[in-house]
Amino acid sequence: MTNNGYEKIAYPETYTNEDELHNILKSMRENDPVCWLEPENYRPFWAITKHSDISDIELKNDFFINHPRTTLMDITAENYIKEFTGGSHLLVRTLVHMDNPDHKIYRAMTQSWFSPPNLIKLKSDIELLAKDYVDKMLDSGSECDFVNDISALYPLRVIMNILGVPPEDESLMLKLTQQLFGGNDEDMKRSEEESIDSNVIADFFNYFTALTEERRKNPTEDVATVIANANFKGEQIGHLEAMSYYIIIATAGHDTTSSSTAGGVLALIENPDQLKKLKENPSLMPMAVDETIRWVTPVKNFFRTATEDCLIGDKQIKKDDSILLVYPSGNRDEEVFDDPFKFKVDRSPNKHLAFGYGAHLCLGKHLAKMEMEILYKELFKRIEKIELNGEPSWVKASFVSGLKSLPIKYKIK
Numbered sequence: 001m002t003n004n005g006y007e008k009i010a011y012p013e014t015y016t017n018e019d020e021l022h023n024i025l026k027s028m029r030e031n032d033p034v035c036w037l038e039p040e041n042y043r044p045f046w047a048i049t050k051h052s053d054i055s056d057i058e059l060k061n062d063f064f065i066n067h068p069r070t071t072l073m074d075i076t077a078e079n080y081i082k083e084f085t086g087g088s089h090l091l092v093r094t095l096v097h098m099d100n101p102d103h104k105i106y107r108a109m110t111q112s113w114f115s116p117p118n119l120i121k122l123k124s125d126i127e128l129l130a131k132d133y134v135d136k137m138l139d140s141g142s143e144c145d146f147v148n149d150i151s152a153l154y155p156l157r158v159i160m161n162i163l164g165v166p167p168e169d170e171s172l173m174l175k176l177t178q179q180l181f182g183g184n185d186e187d188m189k190r191s192e193e194e195s196i197d198s199n200v201i202a203d204f205f206n207y208f209t210a211l212t213e214e215r216r217k218n219p220t221e222d223v224a225t226v227i228a229n230a231n232f233k234g235e236q237i238g239h240l241e242a243m244s245y246y247i248i249i250a251t252a253g254h255d256t257t258s259s260s261t262a263g264g265v266l267a268l269i270e271n272p273d274q275l276k277k278l279k280e281n282p283s284l285m286p287m288a289v290d291e292t293i294r295w296v297t298p299v300k301n302f303f304r305t306a307t308e309d310c311l312i313g314d315k316q317i318k319k320d321d322s323i324l325l326v327y328p329s330g331n332r333d334e335e336v337f338d339d340p341f342k343f344k345v346d347r348s349p350n351k352h353l354a355f356g357y358g359a360h361l362c363l364g365k366h367l368a369k370m371e372m373e374i375l376y377k378e379l380f381k382r383i384e385k386i387e388l389n390g391e392p393s394w395v396k397a398s399f400v401s402g403l404k405s406l407p408i409k410y411k412i413k
Helices: 003-010 012-016 018-031 051-059 075-085 102-114 116-139 146-151 154-163 167-181 198-217 223-228 239-270 272-280 282-296 365-380
Strands: 034-037 045-048 143-145 301-306 310-312 315-317 322-326 383-388 403-405 407-412
Touching (some): 003 034, 045 051, 102 116, 102 223, 116 146, 116 365, 143 146, 146 403, 167 198, 223 239, 239 272, 239 282, 239 383, 239 403
Antiparallel strands (some): 143 407, 310 315
């Protein structure tokens, strides 16, 4: 292994040990912030670990494009996709796989649904859901697995309401999402042979094809209706693009929020002085949520591709080189964040990159923050004490990952 073990950032198992991950990233920032990596069974790439470089690349989205390489996967998985699709490198084509002008047009289709003025209309419903989940948590006794009992389910219900998926289908959506994002984790993948299981995508397509047909016959006030009846350049939205749109909202719309919500609870347990400060001053909640999202950074990376030769830092980048934006590293950058390895509920300013930056800024960022604020307010006003009740564990995944289990015990006020 070369580069002081820096290739480890490509491997899913590295993300099950946050201390190891951040030690590697800290060394990369200090010694080789624009680092050429050739991990075994991966196509080589540049790893970008400084906040300033990541944000600069994100802003130059016409120069550094999302197509054709968007997410980090090994050569075996890439070849499997090409074989399955008959030559395409994509199983789906979502907003994160698109460049302008398509990206701008497709993003606009649902953007108003996720804008703050529209989300205000949903606030009371989300507050009721948060109360319901905290009720269930406290009624069940004095202990639970916060991931499996609360944080995996609450944001799922919120986004399924918005999308238009009925409650009886939520368990299917949760299972498929975990199989999609946790494909390298033995507890989550469907098949022993494949880290990318085409059957998972096929199940998503089958479900959302039926939903599309229903919404075209009987449109309602939900995002599924918007997608099903959308037009692109004067024609009905393509089947691949429609299915992909459903998938990214149904999966990224709850899995990332789930990871952040659980990660925040763990951070507050591990930093009781910060929990005390938050409980004594609930007005800090918006800052605490932002700090939680910085701290967890559920989306670990995305690729960009250089459209021409250029310099990043002091490194010569060639046209068509792959460039990996390493968000957890940018969010611990000592040049941007004061004491970045300290969890601070009153951190300000907090220019984290967990939602991305520029044209590809996360569509659901306002919804995610609102969901987390509402749940935390409900939870922490009703419990007196909270602590670990076992060892947490993390999902083995290098793209979207976070806590897999968070056993806790608590005392009700």
